[in-house]
Amino acid sequence: MDLIEVKEKASMSREDAAARLHALADSLAKENEVEFDRGGLRVKVRVPDQVHFKLEFELGDDGSELEVELTW
Numbered sequence: 001m002d003l004i005e006v007k008e009k010a011s012m013s014r015e016d017a018a019a020r021l022h023a024l025a026d027s028l029a030k031e032n033e034v035e036f037d038r039g040g041l042r043v044k045v046r047v048p049d050q051v052h053f054k055l056e057f058e059l060g061d062d063g064s065e066l067e068v069e070l071t072w
Contacts, residue, residue: 004043006036028070048072 012020027034028047035044047070054069 006038006041006043008038 024034032049033044033046035042037043050072052071054067054071056065056067056069058065058067
């Protein structure tokens with residue numbers, strides 16, 4: 001199987017970013033899957049009951065970064 005990679009970077013309000021995260025969390029909790037629809041490409045991925053969760057936070061003089069990673 002070929003690697004399918006969906007990357008997205010965008011500037012948005014804090015509230016819009018929170019709404020995107022809420023939608024992703026709701027999908028994980030209720031549907032047991034996540035779906036991405038970008039540029040005519042729709043990918044639906046089943047997420048197992050157990051995942052690996054990683055949270056990183058960096059605080060620097062030139063900005064801060066919060067990274068959340070789920071793997072399975």
